[in-house]
Amino acid sequence: LWGVPTQMLLGVLIGTPIFLWLGISLSGSLILALSIAMSSSVVIVNITRSPKRATNSMTEEALLGWSLVQDLVGVALAALILTVFGTSETSLVMAIGGLFSFAAIAVIASKILPKVLRAVRWERDLFLIYSISFGLVLAAVGTVLFDIPMALAGFIAGLTINQSRDTDEVRKAILPFRDLFAVLFFVVVGTLIQPSQLSDAWPFALLILVMMVLLKSLPTILIAKLGKMNATPFHLGVGVSQIGEFSFVLGSVAYSQNAITLTQYTGLLLAVVISITGSTILVRRQKVQKQ
Template identity: 35%
Template sequence: MEDVRLIVDIVIALGAAAIGGLVAQRLGLPALIGYILAGLAIGPNTPGLVADVDRVQLLANLGVALLMFGLGVEFSLSEVLRVRRAALLGGAIQIPLMILLGTAAGLAGGWTLGAALLLGGAFAISSSIVALKTLLGRGEMESPQARVALGLGIVQDFSLAPMLALVPVIAGERGGAFGIAQSLLISAGVLIAAFVLGTRFVPPLLRIVARSGSRELFMLVIVAIALGVALATHAAGLSLGLGAFLAGIVVSESDFEEQVLADIIPIRDIFATLFFVAVGMLIDPALLLAQWPLVLGLAFVLVAGKLLITGGALLAAGVDHRTATLAAVFMAQMGEFSFVLASAGLEHGLIEITEYGTILSVALCSILAMPLLVAISPRLVSIAERLPGVARQERLAAGPPPPPAPAGGHVVICGFGRVGAEIGAALDRWHQPYSVIELNPAIVRDLRARGIEALYGDAATRVELETAGVPTARTVAVTTPDLLVTEAVIRNARALNPAIHVIVRAPGTGDVRGLTAEGADEIVQPEFEAGLEFVRQVLGWQGIDAAETEELLDARRQTVYGTA
């Protein structure tokens, strides 16, 4: 009967998670909130259907291991290097300051020093999943704030490994400075061993398994590596999660990273769901209701602290005020890996179950605050722009003053990334005058060195558009994927020059109607246009008449854009 009871618990947990996740997504919330609330509903602290916490927790440990393994496999040094100054310097400032803030908040709330330090560690880590889901929903994945937030998120996630290594030390299982040094030396030794395994032994093994052509065998070997390395590090006194993370780094050294992720993600997601359900099962609503002032107070400190500290750290790292503020907004919550850290603290006796529940509740409050923060983000950007020294620092970063604006009839390009650079190259070929508004100081300096009027600033502001010559320009091209900026440019450009021709980029096809209503003359949706080009190429190779193909493409554009 015990075996059957385990199956019953799994069915209850997964069924509740499916319902909770579906309801959360219908409400526009992250699915993990639904999973945690589902665990609360089937936990021992609420009436109704109850699953066994210990049995679900046993399976949830696999979820932690597979989550950390996936993090190790996905760890992208190249993504960090793309925004290395913002991610590395910003992270080096933000993570310690958030740990200090969380520790101070915990001590003020009457927690022990060890518990407060764990709270500080949880404060330091944001939810990359929530941030990416929000960015995807807003069509901003190609924006500067997305790149900075992603890079900073990777650095934060990576910081979890040493935090997990130090949990037993802080809990008193290894004493004093010697214990800290011992843990760090063990972690370094295991990391070096993992690197040696990754470069010398694992890739040949995976190649041998891959040649067998058996996907099942390949998956078995991957899971065995993940759990085997996790158990080895656990035997060395480190956590299972840290070991699984190192196993992921081992596998990422092979040529099969993408295949590993494709095979492991379905299993990982199932067991990770059980982890979030188990997290919810440990929450006691009665205790939390009794501590609601503490929960709300800590949530406010967390969100406000992350906005100020993350934004300030990115500004100190040389990021412009708009990108820094928006990246801080998207990272202003506690993440899923904070739950992993809290679970490790509970396991080692560093925190009590009440404090564990408080950390989870603070995390939920911070995630629920995301829609409000996004809604007020334009106002936060405006506040950041007026901070002392920000405007001067950004002017200095942009280099010498720009050349004079073109006399008239020119093009104003808002955003000089890949799309804007293509427009500029075409205009250069035909010797057409143009000016540029850009937030990347390096790009601005390069353009000014070439004699092009390039302004460092936010294209959404009327003063920047006026300085760029919009009142006398013939065309304004808005290449940014940021919908709010695009709408502001349309309104301000029309106010400055009602006759100007406005060409904009739409983040998604669903944004076309709104941009047309704002006053855009031409709209380009990159993914839709890429799809049409694929259609043209495929039909051409299939021998379809070119004129008929163009007729089809025109009809599709008419449907999406409302114009041929």
């Protein structure tokens, strides 16, 4: 467990000064550095499900565990950054108080939801409606009452729902929708990339990709070796060597708050597409016998 926070803090602490040196604001630099430190949980799940995967069972377990801890640590860091450096006119004390209040509500909600779902387990329609409504209401509470960015509040609501074993049936029911939204995610990213910005955005996209390798992939491989993990270091490092939906959310928030420019935002989107494509291809290399 110590390896994931180490990898993420390393990425933020080294990545932030680099972006500051490029003239990006402190809030924008922190958000971009955290975006690079994060990986796409959706991509990691798909890697472990792919029939063409070359990962063994121990590596797949490590990837899923790594992704889960990344989400938890990443949400906490993102909420802290957006609270302290956000553009909201709310005072710092009130913002931090609201953040902790929403976190407490999310924890309480994660305890209540399983009981509600068990009560309507045999009503499939109600079971699904209650689950989705629960997440939407929780996200709305975070956005409206506590002034948390909608994208981040929605992400936290999703994590809250996923913490319960009773939502396994929900995940199975909405699996086709999840795959559909995964496709729509790429479509949305593609539509947001403006051709007029490509020539200027490529250098920034390449910088993000290089930083991703140096600050995430290589440290992850090193941590796997030093920690004597049963996972294959190469596959673990390559499996997390991408940025996806959470980085897209953070980048969108930063751009909406004018913390980064359109060119930098476009570069981040390019890095999302390239890194996901490259990671899913490279993780198939060096095939080993599955355990």
